[in-house]
Amino acid sequence: xxxxxxxxxxxxxxxxxxxxxxxxxxxxxxxxxxxxxxxxxxxxxxxxxxxxxxxxxxxxxxxxxxxxxxxxxxxxxxxxxxxxxxxxxxxxxxxxxxxxxxxxxxxxxxxxxxxxxxxxxxxxxxxxxxxxxxxxxxxxxxxxxxxxxxxxxxxxxxxxxxxxxxxxxxxxxxxxxxxxxxxxxxxxxx
Amino acid sequence: xxxxxxxxxxxxxxxxxxxxxxxxxxxxxxxxxxxxxxxxxxxxxxxxxxxxxxxxxxxxxxxxxxxxxxxxxxxxxxxxxxxxxxxxxxxxxxxxxxxxxxxxxxxxxxxxxxxxxxxxxxxxxxxxxxxxxxxxxxxxxxxxxxxxxxxxxxxxxxxxxxxxxxxxxxxxxxxxxxxxxxxxxxxxxx
DNA sequence: CTCATTTGCCTATAAGTATTAGGCAAGTGC
DNA sequence: GCACTTGCCTAATACTTATAGGCAAATGAG
Numbered sequence: 001x002x003x004x005x006x007x008x009x010x011x012x013x014x015x016x017x018x019x020x021x022x023x024x025x026x027x028x029x030x031x032x033x034x035x036x037x038x039x040x041x042x043x044x045x046x047x048x049x050x051x052x053x054x055x056x057x058x059x060x061x062x063x064x065x066x067x068x069x070x071x072x073x074x075x076x077x078x079x080x081x082x083x084x085x086x087x088x089x090x091x092x093x094x095x096x097x098x099x100x101x102x103x104x105x106x107x108x109x110x111x112x113x114x115x116x117x118x119x120x121x122x123x124x125x126x127x128x129x130x131x132x133x134x135x136x137x138x139x140x141x142x143x144x145x146x147x148x149x150x151x152x153x154x155x156x157x158x159x160x161x162x163x164x165x166x167x168x169x170x171x172x173x174x175x176x177x178x179x180x181x182x183x184x185x186x187x188x189x190x
Numbered sequence: 191x192x193x194x195x196x197x198x199x200x201x202x203x204x205x206x207x208x209x210x211x212x213x214x215x216x217x218x219x220x221x222x223x224x225x226x227x228x229x230x231x232x233x234x235x236x237x238x239x240x241x242x243x244x245x246x247x248x249x250x251x252x253x254x255x256x257x258x259x260x261x262x263x264x265x266x267x268x269x270x271x272x273x274x275x276x277x278x279x280x281x282x283x284x285x286x287x288x289x290x291x292x293x294x295x296x297x298x299x300x301x302x303x304x305x306x307x308x309x310x311x312x313x314x315x316x317x318x319x320x321x322x323x324x325x326x327x328x329x330x331x332x333x334x335x336x337x338x339x340x341x342x343x344x345x346x347x348x349x350x351x352x353x354x355x356x357x358x359x360x361x362x363x364x365x366x367x368x369x370x371x372x373x374x375x376x377x378x379x380x
Numbered sequence: 381c382t383c384a385t386t387t388g389c390c391t392a393t394a395a396g397t398a399t400t401a402g403g404c405a406a407g408t409g410c
Numbered sequence: 411g412c413a414c415t416t417g418c419c420t421a422a423t424a425c426t427t428a429t430a431g432g433c434a435a436a437t438g439a440g
Contacts, residue, residue, distance in 0.1 A: 003406065003417060030397055040398080042418045050398065106348060136356045140364040143342070143351060147365070148334065151341020158296060161333060166326045174330040175337070177377050187371040189364075193388060193435070220426055230427080232389045240427065 004038050008046045011036075012056035019057055019098025024105070027098070029053060054105050059115055061103035065092050066116035069123050078130040079180040085127050086149055086176055093153045100153070121146075131183040141183060148179060194228050198236045201226075202246035209247055209288025214295070217288070219243060244295050249305055251293035255282050256306035259313050268320040269370040275317050276339055276366055283343045290343070311336075321373040331373060338369060 014035055019027045029050050033040040047053050065088065072084040093100035107115060124142045133141055152172065155161060161168040204225055209217045219240050223230040237243050255278065262274040283290035297305060314332045323331055342362065345351060351358040 006417080028397065029399090039419060041400080041420080044399070045417060104348070136360070137364070139356060140361040140368075143345070143358075143361045144338065144365040144368060146350070147341030147345055148337050149341070150345060151337030151339070152333070154344070155333070155337055155340060158294070160336070166329060168333075170326070171330045171333045174327065174379075175334040177380060178330075178334060178372055181375070181377040182368055182372045185371070185375070187367055190367060196388080218426065219428090229390060231391080231429080234428070235388060 004036050004042070006036060006038065006042065006046050008056065011043060011046055011053065012060060015053055015057045016060045016096075016099050016102070019102055020096050021098065024054075024057070024098045024101035027054065027057065027102075054102065055107060055111060057099065057102040058105040058107060059111075061096070061099035062116040062120070064096075064099065065089070065103060066119040066123070068092060069120065073123055073126060079176075081127045081130055082145075082180055082183070083176050085123060086172075089149045090153050090156070090172065093157055097157055100157070104150075128183070131186070133183070133186055137186055141186065145179065148175065194226050194232075196226060196228065196232065196236050198246065201233060201236055201243065202250060205243055205247045206250045206286075206289050206292070209292055210286050211288070214244075214247070214288045214291035217244065217247065217292075244292065245297060245301060247289065247292040248295040248297060249301075251286070251289035252306040252310070254286075254289065255279070255293060256309040256313070258282060259310065263313055263316060269366075271317045271320055272335075272370055272373070273366050275313060276362075279339045280343050280346070280362065283347055287347055290347070294340075318373070321376070323373070323376055327376055331376065335369065338365065 011032060015027055015032055018031060018035060022031075029043055029047070030040050032053070033043055043053075047056075069085055069088045072088045073081055076084050107117075121142060124145050125138065127145070128138055128141055131141075152175065156168055156172075161171065201222060205217055205222055208221060208225060212221070219233055219237070220230050222243070223233055233243075237246075259275055259278045262278045263271055266274050297307075311332060314335050315328065317335070318328055318331055321331075342365065346358055346362075351361065
C-alpha cells in the first residue's frame, strides 16, 4: 500500500491548519490522522505523543509571529514601531486564532529557551528604544506592553468586545495612542 | 447502599477545588467522580455533561471574583480603587489559578449575560469615575484596563515573568503607577 | 406504620482518544 | 537482486464522555 509521506514537520503544519479551523483545544492526534487518511498509530512514528504535537504547533506560531514582527519593525521607530508590533499580534491572532492560542501553550523551560519566544521580548525592547526609558523601567514597560497586547487580543478573540459600541478597532487604536503617550511620559518612581 | 449526597452545587464546588489543584484543563467528570468515590455515570443525574460542569465552575470563579472586587472597591476611589481592583484579580489568580482559568471559559451569550461577568465591567467603570474621562474614551479605558489586568495576570501565571529581574511584583506596582498616570492624563483624540 | 412513588446511584454499553507492541511490505543501499 | 531500514498497519489496553435501564433508599400519603 502506498505511503502517505508523513513527517513530523508536515504533521505539525497540518496541525496548525487544523487548529485555525477548529480551535487549538480540538487538535487531537486522531483528528490529524483522519486528515491524512491514516491510522492513528502511524503518527506515533513521527510524534512522541500529543504533547509533542501541540508543542510543535506552538513553536510554529511563535516563529511565524516573530518573523512577522521582525518584518514589521524593520525601518520603524517610535509610535510607528509600537503600532506595527501591536498590529502584528492582533492581525495574526485574527487570521490564525488556533496558532495564536497554540503560541500560549506552556512549554518546558528548555524548549521555551530555544524557541522564538525570546525574540519577542527582544523586539518589544527594540520598540522601547524609541522612548526614553532606562532600567528597570524599561523592563516594567516591556511587561506592561506584553500584557496589553496579549490581554487585548485574548479578550477580543474571546468575544469580549463584540456586539458593543464603540468598535473594538477604535478602542485598539486609542489604546495604542494612550500607550504611546504613556511611554513618552513615563512617571518617575513615587 | 448509602447515598453520597451529590448535588450540582456540591459537584461544582468540588470541581473548582480540583481545578485549583490540578488545573482547569485537567478537570474531568471522571476525576470528579473519583473524588466523591462514586461511579462516573452517577454525576450525569446532576450535570448535563462536561460542558455543564465547566460552565458551573466558571460561574463560581466569576462570582467570587466579582464579590471580592465589590468588597475591595467599597469606600475607595482614584488610584486607591484602581490598585485595589487590580490586586483582586492578581491575588485571586494566584490563590485560585484553576478558578481563574475557569473564569475565562467561553460561555454561551445567555449564560454570560446572566453571570457575574457583567458586574466586572461595571466595576471597572466605577473605578474610572475617579478620573476625568467621558465617552467614548471611558469605554476605551475600560477595555485597556481589562486587557492589562487579564494580560499581566495570565502571563505571570504562565511563568512569563519568573526567574528574571526585576521582581514581577515590582513591575506590577509600577505598571499600576503608569496606568494611574495615564488615566489622569488621557491623550486627546489625535 | 406501610405502601407507592420518586430519586439517586448502580451496572452495562458504546464511542472517541492516547499510547504501546509487534508485523509486513515499500523504499534504500550495495 | 538481496539485505536492511523505515513507514504504516493491526491488535490491544486504558481512560474519558455519554446514554439506557435497574434496584434500593428516601419520601410522603393514607
